[in-house]
Amino acid sequence: MVETVRDLVAGETPEVARRLIGCRLIHETEEGRAVGRIVETEAYLSSGDPASHSASGRTRRNAAMFLAPGHAYVYLIYGVHHCFNVVTAAQGTGEAVLIRALEPLEGRSLMAQRRGTDRPRSLASGPGKLVQAMGITSECDGVRLFRGALRILRPERGWAAGEILAGPRIGIRKARHLALRYYQPDCQWRSR
DNA sequence: GCAGGGATTTTCT
DNA sequence: GAAAATCCCTGCG
Numbered sequence: 001m002v003e004t005v006r007d008l009v010a011g012e013t014p015e016v017a018r019r020l021i022g023c024r025l026i027h028e029t030e031e032g033r034a035v036g037r038i039v040e041t042e043a044y045l046s047s048g049d050p051a052s053h054s055a056s057g058r059t060r061r062n063a064a065m066f067l068a069p070g071h072a073y074v075y076l077i078y079g080v081h082h083c084f085n086v087v088t089a090a091q092g093t094g095e096a097v098l099i100r101a102l103e104p105l106e107g108r109s110l111m112a113q114r115r116g117t118d119r120p121r122s123l124a125s126g127p128g129k130l131v132q133a134m135g136i137t138s139e140c141d142g143v144r145l146f147r148g149a150l151r152i153l154r155p156e157r158g159w160a161a162g163e164i165l166a167g168p169r170i171g172i173r174k175a176r177h178l179a180l181r182y183y184q185p186d187c188q189w190r191s192r
Numbered sequence: 193g194c195a196g197g198g199a200t201t202t203t204c205t
Numbered sequence: 206g207a208a209a210a211t212c213c214c215t216g217c218g
Binding site: 042044051052053075077078079080081083085098100126127128129132169170171172173 | 208209210211212
């Protein structure tokens with residue numbers, strides 16, 4: 001039985017990706033507090049996964065991916081957007097779970113302000129969107145997600161996940177045959 | 193509703 | 206030189 005977030009993120013990465021669905025991501029800043037429920041994730045592994053940033057070793061960008069489980073890995077993609085990951089596996093391994101979409105729970109007006117839109121479905125339905133909505137920046141790269149301003153909470157007591165499916169990851173060319181994306185088919189808040 | 197293209201950093205070939 | 210774990214705007218139906 002998983003009791004804490006620390007336990008949760010220390011397991012096998014694909015299993016962690018599945019278990020993060022339903023957990024909440026919270027960020028408290030001077031602007032206010034924003035909370036979202038994780039509804040879509042992707043696992044990135046350290047071996048047999050050429051799509052993973054850790055596939056060709058450690059660089060300055062991916063260094064946080066090699067920290068202990070429960071750290072954040074935030075990186076810039078396409079030179080424009082940032083993506084948020086939860087580091088998994090043992091320190092030095094290089095595995096993580098990309099958070100792809102959130103259901104906005106608290107601070108929706110703050111999210112709308114940060115996103116520049118009032119459309120609820122556009123607030124956090126994509127990895128770049130949720131980073132913007134939550135006010136996550138590159139300064140969050142490498143922070144621990146247990147007790148700080150940015151942290152993960154387990155699902156509320158009594159909350160139950162619906163059906164969770166695994167399928168190909170989005171936006172990659174390599175390793176398309178691996179079913180490492182986890183999502184709820186009936187969820188209106190996922191990216192697609 | 194859908195296709196196409198631009199923005200712009202990091203890394204690898 | 207090109208591709209990449211993306212998003213938004215435009216143009217066209």
